[in-house]
Amino acid sequence: MSALASPLAPATEAPPVPRLERLLIVEDDGFSQQLIDLYLRRAGFSDLTAAHDGRAALDLAKTERFDLVLLDLNLPRVSGVDVLRRLKRDGLLTDTPVIVISSMTNMDEIVQCLDLGADGYLPKPFNVRLLDERVSACLELRRLKREALAQIDRRQQDQQAIKALHTLLQAAPEGSDPTRLGVDSACLSLPAPQGGGDLSLITRTSSGLLWAALGSVAATGATAPLAAAYGLLHLRSLLDQETAPDAVLTRLNRQLSQSANGWTCPPIALTLLALTPETGAFTLASAGGLDPLLIDLHRGLMPLPVDRGRPLARRADAVYSAFPGVLSPDTALVLTSAGVADAQDAGGMSFGDQRLKRCLSDAETSDPRALATAARTALTHFTGPTPLPDDASLLVLRRLSPSV
Numbered sequence: 211m212s213a214l215a216s217p218l219a220p221a222t223e224a225p226p227v228p229r230l231e232r233l234l235i236v237e238d239d240g241f242s243q244q245l246i247d248l249y250l251r252r253a254g255f256s257d258l259t260a261a262h263d264g265r266a267a268l269d270l271a272k273t274e275r276f277d278l279v280l281l282d283l284n285l286p287r288v289s290g291v292d293v294l295r296r297l298k299r300d301g302l303l304t305d306t307p308v309i310v311i312s313s314m315t316n317m318d319e320i321v322q323c324l325d326l327g328a329d330g331y332l333p334k335p336f337n338v339r340l341l342d343e344r345v346s347a348c349l350e351l352r353r354l355k356r357e358a359l360a361q362i363d364r365r366q367q368d369q370q371a372i373k374a375l376h377t378l379l380q381a382a383p384e385g386s387d388p389t390r391l392g393v394d395s396a397c398l399s400l401p402a403p404q405g406g407g408d409l410s411l412i413t414r415t416s417s418g419l420l421w422a423a424l425g426s427v428a429a430t431g432a433t434a435p436l437a438a439a440y441g442l443l444h445l446r447s448l449l450d451q452e453t454a455p456d457a458v459l460t461r462l463n464r465q466l467s468q469s470a471n472g473w474t475c476p477p478i479a480l481t482l483l484a485l486t487p488e489t490g491a492f493t494l495a496s497a498g499g500l501d502p503l504l505i506d507l508h509r510g511l512m513p514l515p516v517d518r519g520r521p522l523a524r525r526a527d528a529v530y531s532a533f534p535g536v537l538s539p540d541t542a543l544v545l546t547s548a549g550v551a552d553a554q555d556a557g558g559m560s561f562g563d564q565r566l567k568r569c570l571s572d573a574e575t576s577d578p579r580a581l582a583t584a585a586r587t588a589l590t591h592f593t594g595p596t597p598l599p600d601d602a603s604l605l606v607l608r609r610l611s612p613s614v
Contacts, residue, residue: 392487
């Protein structure tokens with residue numbers, strides 16, 4: 211006789227797919243508890259723990275972790291409703307779904323449990339298919355929630371790492387020692403809650419030039435600080451190779467306009483300064499940045515008519531021009547990002563350029579820290595609790611007098 215099975219022979223039932231989740235069954239009726247256990251084992255569950263009253267259920271939940279709880283409402287010692295209430299109060303069910311079990315006569319208690327956060331309801335007498343569907347649905351929903359939270363956590367960690375890199379690249383190697391930089395400086399940086407991409411730099415290279423930059427990335431979220439860090443990394447690599455800011459912007463723009471492993475850098479508005487601290491001679495170049503401001507104790511506030519070129523990473527063939535000048539020891543140079551003027555109050559009104567200029571003029575000083583403080587005070591008073599739509603940054607420089 212052939213070893214092959216006869217087509218008339220009954221088909222062997224396939225074994226269930228093993229389920230690794232841990233389930234707690236809280237049921238005082240022995241027959242019902244055994245029936246639930248049998249149905250769940252047929253569905254592939256093997257790690258099942260039983261509690262025969264409410265007190266035992268509470269003790270188990272405090273010492274062990276479960277992936278789902280099947281909770282009967284008619285329990286001795288502590289009722290099912292009280293068990294659920296205490297577990298929720300003590301934070302023992304933050305990640306554990308609960309399915310309550312009861313007959314239709316206990317509808318008021320069922321509603322109470324659903325109000326307390328129960329994830330489902332299973333009526334008595336049991337229907338094996340309904341039991342399997344409810345348990346599987348709750349566990350799948352739990353899995354999806356955990357994956358979503360893990361994804362959010364990974365995204366937050368990525369953003370923190372990007373921001374840390376961004377902050378590291380903005381730090382001046384010389385620290386804040388004005389005598390080594392040749393200038394006194396202050397920086398106002400108010401980050402947007404949803405993430406922005408302002409970038410600032412102040413450093414002195416081996417050529418003796420003092421470089422200062424302030425810019426803003428046209429993006430939000432994790433992309434903004436990533437693009438800012440990417441731009442700063444390339445900018446720093448160019449400062450020892452060039453002495454003219456327009457040449458730096460031209461080369462930087464070409465680099466940022468190229469795709470990096472399929473990633474395209476968003477546009478970056480940037481103002482770049484090259485200053486010789488000993489003489490005060492400077493050159494400015496702008497890639498879509500706002501006009502720099504000079505604050506002179508004798509002549510007041512004066513915007514510098516720097517030619518605004520295209521923002522970086524928008525067109526690889528963009529051309530930039532230089533604006534020369536001389537910075538005297540009693541004059542402050544102020545660079546601002548677009549987020550300062552774009553800040554809004556509760557009514558949707560923008561802070562604006564004129565309000566910034568007025569608060570800087572009213573300060574009647576060229577001290578960088580005093581000017582940054584005046585800008586911060588005016589800006590935070592104007593916006594109040596309204597969150598910033600983008601980072602708001604301000605960089606103030608004042609050349610040290612020759613005697614320093």
